[in-house]
Amino acid sequence: xxxxxxxxxxxxxxxxxxxxxxxxxxxxxxxxxxxxxxxxxxxxxxxxxxxxxxxxxxxxxxxxxxxxxxxxxxxxxxxxxxxxxxxxxxxxxxxxxxxxxxxxxxxxxxxxxxxxxxxxxxxxxxxxxxxxxxxxxxxxxxxxxxxxxxxxxxxxxxxxxxxxxxxxxxxxxxxxxxxxxxxxxxxxxxxxxxxxxxxxxxxxxxxxxxxxxxxxxxxxxxxxxxxxxxxxxxxxxxxxxxxxxxxxxxxxxxxxxxxxxxxxxxxxxxxxxxxxxxxxxxxxxxxxxxxxxx
Numbered sequence: 001x002x003x004x005x006x007x008x009x010x011x012x013x014x015x016x017x018x019x020x021x022x023x024x025x026x027x028x029x030x031x032x033x034x035x036x037x038x039x040x041x042x043x044x045x046x047x048x049x050x051x052x053x054x055x056x057x058x059x060x061x062x063x064x065x066x067x068x069x070x071x072x073x074x075x076x077x078x079x080x081x082x083x084x085x086x087x088x089x090x091x092x093x094x095x096x097x098x099x100x101x102x103x104x105x106x107x108x109x110x111x112x113x114x115x116x117x118x119x120x121x122x123x124x125x126x127x128x129x130x131x132x133x134x135x136x137x138x139x140x141x142x143x144x145x146x147x148x149x150x151x152x153x154x155x156x157x158x159x160x161x162x163x164x165x166x167x168x169x170x171x172x173x174x175x176x177x178x179x180x181x182x183x184x185x186x187x188x189x190x191x192x193x194x195x196x197x198x199x200x201x202x203x204x205x206x207x208x209x210x211x212x213x214x215x216x217x218x219x220x221x222x223x224x225x226x227x228x229x230x231x232x233x234x235x236x237x238x239x240x241x242x243x244x245x246x247x248x249x250x251x252x253x254x255x256x257x258x259x260x261x262x263x264x265x266x267x268x269x270x271x272x273x274x275x276x277x278x279x280x281x282x283x284x285x286x287x288x289x290x291x292x293x294x
Contacts, residue, residue: 005077005096005104007139008062009089009121012082013052013260019085020045026084033221044265057258058109060290079104081128083121089128096137106141109257111151113144114183114193146196154291155200155254156207162250162285163208170281175212175246176205177236180255181262182217185227194229200254212246219262233266234274241278248281256287263287
């Protein structure tokens with residue numbers, strides 16, 4: 001094995017109200033997003049005192065990984081760099097260079113293929129290497145792991161737990177609604193993102209013997225006239241109620257490895273409020289996070 005470190009790469013998130021605007025400005029840099037839209041999204045963070053759970057879940061993931069490496073090897077040091085908030089990738093690669101790390105295997109907390117979920121991470125790593133300059137460590141990114149048995153097993157368990165949490169009197173016809181972060185249709189047409197999501201949906205539902213399911217999308221952004229993947233989660237929940245497609249729903253955010261603001265606000269706040277208004281029983285499956293099987 002030719003690696004001398006593991007680099008965990010994540011999206012990053014703010015951990016206080018003061019960090020929210022600088023974080024969002026980092027995320028949106030170079031994109032033509034109106035400031036009013038950014039301030040609207042900032043309110044989602046302020047709803048949770050400005051703290052996204054993603055950094056803490058990444059710390060827990062790294063701690064679990066370090067324990068596993070210490071117990072079973074290989075005994076490699078772990079480093080952590082984010083795309084959009086501290087610890088930022090250039091800072092981390094600089095530290096790796098100072099520590100004499102020459103080549104690392106990169107684990108990105110995004111399971112699927114798409115520009116924003118795969119290639120953009122590669123670009124950010126390359127940009128950070130350029131900033132560090134000569135001697136910056138090489139980083140070989142691991143493949144998308146959407147169909148890795150451990151990821152699927154952990155997802156099945158999360159969805160099973162959520163199914164069991166539905167009240168007994170609402171279990172006649174539960175629908176599992178798999179949710180994924182929407183992306184522009186033009187981007188989806190150039191990658192296997194939807195195909196991979198459909199495969200996870202099929203494999204998880206087959207394992208759970210769940211015949212009533214659907215794949216929907218959430219967290220749409222961008223210009224109103226630009227086509228994005230749908231149906232939107234809120235529109236779909238209204239349809240479930242109107243057409244009596246289910247007695248209850250389980251929302252399973254399969255495109256998210258850990259909780260962050262899209263999960264907390266879009267599902268735990270907006271979708272839950274809508275389900276309450278519709279009198280549609282709902283539970284939300286946990287993201288995989290630090291699952292023993294994953």
